[in-house]
Amino acid sequence: MSDLAGERVTSMEESREHEPHRDYTGSKIGMWLFLFSECMLFGGLFVLYAMYRADFTSAFLAGGKDMNTFIGVFNTIVLLTGSWTVAMSITAVQRNQKKLAIGLLSTTIVLGALFMVLKLMEWGDHIHHGLYPSSSALAGKHGLQVFFSMYYVMTGLHGLHVIAGMTVLIVMLIMLIRGKITAEHSVALENAALYWHLVDIIWIFLLPLFYLAA
Amino acid sequence: MEREAAGLEEDVHVVSYMTYTLVWGALVILTLLLSAVSVFHLKELPFLTPSLAAFIISPIKAALVVFYFMHLKYEKNNIYKIMLMVTLSILIIFLGLTWIDVALR
Numbered sequence: 001m002s003d004l005a006g007e008r009v010t011s012m013e014e015s016r017e018h019e020p021h022r023d024y025t026g027s028k029i030g031m032w033l034f035l036f037s038e039c040m041l042f043g044g045l046f047v048l049y050a051m052y053r054a055d056f057t058s059a060f061l062a063g064g065k066d067m068n069t070f071i072g073v074f075n076t077i078v079l080l081t082g083s084w085t086v087a088m089s090i091t092a093v094q095r096n097q098k099k100l101a102i103g104l105l106s107t108t109i110v111l112g113a114l115f116m117v118l119k120l121m122e123w124g125d126h127i128h129h130g131l132y133p134s135s136s137a138l139a140g141k142h143g144l145q146v147f148f149s150m151y152y153v154m155t156g157l158h159g160l161h162v163i164a165g166m167t168v169l170i171v172m173l174i175m176l177i178r179g180k181i182t183a184e185h186s187v188a189l190e191n192a193a194l195y196w197h198l199v200d201i202i203w204i205f206l207l208p209l210f211y212l213a214a
Numbered sequence: 215m216e217r218e219a220a221g222l223e224e225d226v227h228v229v230s231y232m233t234y235t236l237v238w239g240a241l242v243i244l245t246l247l248l249s250a251v252s253v254f255h256l257k258e259l260p261f262l263t264p265s266l267a268a269f270i271i272s273p274i275k276a277a278l279v280v281f282y283f284m285h286l287k288y289e290k291n292n293i294y295k296i297m298l299m300v301t302l303s304i305l306i307i308f309l310g311l312t313w314i315d316v317a318l319r
Binding site: 080 | 226228229230231234235237238241242245246248249252253264268272275276279280282283284285291293294297298300301304305308309312313316
């Protein structure tokens with residue numbers, strides 16, 4: 001009798017060895033901790049922005065007038081829509097609607113690319129008009145130079161996060177197509193979506209700081 | 215092990231498409247409202263300055279994303295909410311102390 005029980009335990013242990021180690025809660029907590037460290041990274045820049053704005057209030061208001069509010073607001077809606085589709089792709093995976101999930105995830109990636117294209121066009125336009133630190137157009141205008149330094153650093157760092165997020169989402173799309181992400185094992189996609197939502201939240205705060213500052 | 219994994223997945227709340235769509239609609243409306251306040255400087259509402267609107271509307275938008283899109287509302291484990299409170303507290307101390315330094319210089 002005791003031998004039989006012992007055999008059962010061994011066979012259970014063996015079957016456990018074949019299962020890859022998974023820790024749903026651990027993965028989620030790890031991702032959230034990483035996102036909070038990102039909050040601190042951008043938090044430092046927000047503090048810097050606030051202090052410079054207190055020092056150069058009129059220049060920051062003037063700098064806001066050089067921004068294209070329409071593109072800023074349009075890009076916000078592009079990112080919000082991307083967050084909406086990636087959130088729904090998780091529901092689609094959990095409901096075993098694989099094709100819908102692939103479509104929704106692809107939409108998010110395309111919207112991320114659209115955001116970056118618009119952002120780069122905007123940057124190109126600013127540089128064309130001499131709106132960058134140490135340009136001849138801004139010579140002697142210390143406050144505006146500080147405003148545009150903050151603008152390029154903060155939107156640039158955010159842009160890098162968008163590119164990183166798109167790369168992760170492309171990997172998730174491939175995993176989804178290959179059947180590595182299923183209703184039972186969807187934590188990778190959930191964590192990738194969490195990252196994308198954080199990128200969205202940062203932009204929510206960047207919009208009023210730069211585009212609606214005037 | 216499989217049963218354990220399946221059990222964990224059963225605990226995960228599946229959010230409906232409708233909930234996500236309503237939240238997305240609210241986010242778009244709040245964005246347009248914030249932009250309208252800033253661009254047109256609504257003269258009928260002199261107390262609602264663009265800065266005040268940004269201070270009120272942006273955190274509401276962020277909260278909608280965190281609670282619904284990021285599933286925080288549906289997480290049964292309170293550790294996520296506690297971690298968020300700690301992060302927000304540190305950020306507020308960070309911002310607040312720097313502000314006091316500049317304001318009382």
